[in-house]
Amino acid sequence: xxxxxxxxxxxxxxxxxxxxxxxxxxxxxxxxxxxxxxxxxxxxxxxxxxxxxxxxxxxxxxxxxxxxxxxxxxxxxxxxxxxxxxxxxxxxxxxxxxxxxxxxxxxxxxxxxxxxxxxxxxxxxxxxxxxxxxxxxxxxxxxxxxxxxxxxxxxxxxxxxxxxxxxxxxxxxxxxxxxxxxxxxxxxxxxxxxxxxxxxxxxxxxxxxxxxxxxxxxxxxxxxxxxxxxxxxxxxxxxxxxxxxxxxxxxxxxxxxxxxxxxxxxxxxxxxxxxxxxxxxxxxxxxxxxxxxxxxxxxxxxxxxxxxxxxxxxxxxxxxxxxxxxxxxxxxxxxxxxxxxxxxxxxxxxxxxxxxxxxxxxxxxxxxxxxxxxxxxxxxxxxxxxxxxxxxxxxxxxxxxxxxxxxxxxxxxxxxxxxxxxxxxxxxxxxxxxxxxxxxxxxxxxxxxxxxxxxxxxxxxxxxxxxxxxxxxxxxxxxxxxxxxxxxxxxxxxxxxxxxxxxxxxxxxxxxxxxxxxxxxxxxxxxxxxxxxxxxxxxxxxxxxxxxxxxxxxxxxxxxxxxxxxxxxxxxxxxxxxxxxxxxxxxxxxxxxxxxxxxxxxxxxxxxxxxxxxxxx
Numbered sequence: 001x002x003x004x005x006x007x008x009x010x011x012x013x014x015x016x017x018x019x020x021x022x023x024x025x026x027x028x029x030x031x032x033x034x035x036x037x038x039x040x041x042x043x044x045x046x047x048x049x050x051x052x053x054x055x056x057x058x059x060x061x062x063x064x065x066x067x068x069x070x071x072x073x074x075x076x077x078x079x080x081x082x083x084x085x086x087x088x089x090x091x092x093x094x095x096x097x098x099x100x101x102x103x104x105x106x107x108x109x110x111x112x113x114x115x116x117x118x119x120x121x122x123x124x125x126x127x128x129x130x131x132x133x134x135x136x137x138x139x140x141x142x143x144x145x146x147x148x149x150x151x152x153x154x155x156x157x158x159x160x161x162x163x164x165x166x167x168x169x170x171x172x173x174x175x176x177x178x179x180x181x182x183x184x185x186x187x188x189x190x191x192x193x194x195x196x197x198x199x200x201x202x203x204x205x206x207x208x209x210x211x212x213x214x215x216x217x218x219x220x221x222x223x224x225x226x227x228x229x230x231x232x233x234x235x236x237x238x239x240x241x242x243x244x245x246x247x248x249x250x251x252x253x254x255x256x257x258x259x260x261x262x263x264x265x266x267x268x269x270x271x272x273x274x275x276x277x278x279x280x281x282x283x284x285x286x287x288x289x290x291x292x293x294x295x296x297x298x299x300x301x302x303x304x305x306x307x308x309x310x311x312x313x314x315x316x317x318x319x320x321x322x323x324x325x326x327x328x329x330x331x332x333x334x335x336x337x338x339x340x341x342x343x344x345x346x347x348x349x350x351x352x353x354x355x356x357x358x359x360x361x362x363x364x365x366x367x368x369x370x371x372x373x374x375x376x377x378x379x380x381x382x383x384x385x386x387x388x389x390x391x392x393x394x395x396x397x398x399x400x401x402x403x404x405x406x407x408x409x410x411x412x413x414x415x416x417x418x419x420x421x422x423x424x425x426x427x428x429x430x431x432x433x434x435x436x437x438x439x440x441x442x443x444x445x446x447x448x449x450x451x452x453x454x455x456x457x458x459x460x461x462x463x464x465x466x467x468x469x470x471x472x473x474x475x476x477x478x479x480x481x482x483x484x485x486x487x488x489x490x491x492x493x494x495x496x497x498x499x500x501x502x503x504x505x506x507x508x509x510x511x512x513x514x515x516x517x518x519x520x521x522x523x524x525x526x527x528x529x530x531x532x533x534x535x536x537x538x539x540x541x542x543x544x545x546x547x548x549x550x551x552x553x554x555x556x557x558x559x560x561x562x563x564x565x566x567x568x569x570x571x572x573x574x575x576x577x578x579x580x581x582x583x584x585x586x587x588x589x590x591x592x593x594x595x596x597x598x599x600x601x602x603x604x605x606x607x608x609x610x611x612x613x614x615x616x617x
Contacts (some may be wrong), residue, residue: 006039006505009086016076017169020086021030023076034296038606045095048074048361050112050135052124054142057174058115061124072233076113092526097133104128104549104595118178122333122360129357138467140360142556156234162372165191165198171363172199172308176279181329183285184366185314188452189378189561192310193227196281203278211252211275214259215299217566219445222385222568224259231443240264243613250273262287266298267330276303284448285309288328291337300328303469314362319344319354325595326358367559377552382565386611387441394420394570395612397427403609413603414606417571419466422536426468436476442565446535447480449563454481454510459529463517463535464546467491481510488515488524501526507532517547526550530558537566541579567611574606 005012011019024041046065053060063074066086071089074094081102084093102112106126110116116124121139128135144167161169172195175182186192196214205212214224221239228237238244239259240252242350249271252258265272282288288296307329315322319415323340326333326341334340334357344350352606386394397416420427436443453460464470467528470487478485486504488497497520504513505528513526517538520526524598529551552560566572 006081010082015044018080023480024084024091025093039086040090042092044092046087047096048098049096050097050101050128050133050139052121052135053140054139057177059108059118059121059139061105063094063098064091067092067327073113075431081112086300091510100131100133101128101135101249101413104131104133104565118180119330120176122180125360126333126357129353137360138280142359143174144363154205155197156205156232157198158233159194159198159231161194161198162191162370162373163371164365165195168195168365169202171196172196173202175361176203176306179305180361181309183260183309183311183314183325183362183364184364185311185362186308186530187364187456188449189367189559190314190365190370192312193224193283194231196308196310197228197231197235198227200235200257200279204235205233208256210256210278212257212279212281213277213302214281215262215265216259216285217287217324217444217448218261218263218387219384219441220283221259221261223381224385227602228257228381233299240268241294247271251268257565259403262295262299265302266294269298269301273301273303274322276305278304279306279308280304281310282328283310283326285311285325286313286321289322289324289329296324296328300331308521308555309499313455314364315351319350322358323326326361328363335356338488371559376517376556377548377560377562379562379564381576382445382563382569384445384566385443386570388453390424390439390441391611391613393424395610398607398610414571417606421567421570421572422464422466422469423472425472426466429468436472439517442535442567445565449533450477450481450512454530457509458531459504459507459510460531460533461514461520461526461529461547461551462512462514462533462535463520463544464514465518465538466515466536467516469535470514470516477512477514477562480511483509484511486511486513488520490516492519502566505529515547515550517543520547520550522548525553525555527556531561531563534563535564537572537575537579539566539575539578541582544579557565569611570614571606571609573609574602578602 009023013019046067047064049064049071051062051064064071065074065087067087072085074082074085076082078257082094083098086092090543104124105112107420108120108123108127110120125137144395151315168186172182176199184192184195200210200212216224218241221241225237228235235257236255237257237259238252240246240256240258241264245264245268246252252275260268280299282299288299309329311325311326314325320337322340323334323337335343344354353444371472394417397420418428421442423443424433424438425434425436431439437447439461450460460475464473470489473587474485474487477483486500488500494502501524503512504526513529532548532551534544534547548562564576566576
């Protein structure tokens, strides 16, 4: 060993070249045993662990040698990785997957013992996973518990977040700071919309000149507008759809949030691409699950600093579903579609491996996981805007009925408007052979909700006042979702109704029961369902409350979600306002055509509202 030097815990030859473990092993045992530096040489290799950590919002990577359950950091020298370590004057070579991990680091041009950004981190995770390398990653868990923003100091937020929503918001903020796309995949009813609004509000407080593009199904555009106005009114918001579309991009720059439909993006891509959006947010992002669809290809062309996919069902049928969504939020991360299909199959093993790769950019909480934070019942209003064609037909009926209804002061006289709001088929039986989705935006929204409920293997009660609508749902939903659909209406004898409920309750998995609220609205126990959908509203809030109580009652073990669907700028909007006012006043008396002054005002207001806009022509 006299021809070798030892300094800074490293060995060098007489020419100053640093020696590696292989060089030292080539020495004879006597040289190793009789060295003058007192270093003991062990032929026992130490396992190496590779750690990825989040320290003060920064991602750091490093190697550690493990000896006697203790970890010792492995440092590099002049940018080179060491392949041995000296601990307590004992020399050990480094074993395990050390070399394989170094090879992975070199592939993505990253050096250990350094800070990396989030995109680098994601590429590293993919490379390590592809090469079946073991590593310890605390970034995914820590990033979802990091506190970047205090939700209580957002001046414009008109809401108090649940703890899990605060975690989700802070995680979204962390991803935004890193300009890294992500997927918000919380289960239905957990407030994904509110978390996104809170993120946009926080960004707005930092920079008033922010611009977000929200893309959603047509049935959800109005809901987004109202939720933003309710929870963060400081955000200047416009719905870019239908008669509100503009051909001038600088008109959109006046707003912080632009809400548009997937169909509008296809038509207005060139104009929308004149803006680089701070974030493009896809609601019901499963709409881009088909990679070859024009809708998918168009959305991915949008200029954006960040993409956020919002969906309660990130994976529906095939592995390509999640590939397409990930390719939007993190383009190229999973490779091209052909290579992805060759590497991943619709199997448990592939899903498990893929989950490991995408978990850092996806946050998903289930209702059962956050049940302790939730109230026993969550009401989900669903304001919906009619299509242009629906609005035209509604306007015709409104004009025909307005004079007669005002003279008679009777809610019965405007029953046809209620029927039309339920579904055009209820209003006109000649539409029976047309796909019910094609002629009703409300029914479209119902099916969007049902898709997620069925995916979650849960049961649903749907309430509607009209027997023709019950018939349509029983036939169509059974065909559309492939689950049992039962019903309760006045045609079922009283002594047979419990038998129907028992049958519904005993079905394994998802099932639907469609009920008339006056038939199933009192006395019956249907706690097997934890979703209640009021498909059309009632004038009397007591009828609706009694109907909701079929599921929300003693014996219910899950959180109950009550979905209330109604058309805006129609008679249903007035019905909704009336119900809310009555609840506020704690009145439960039956509301009818009693000729009171309030009835007159409500009737006049209901008949004056129109979803039709002249400029649509």
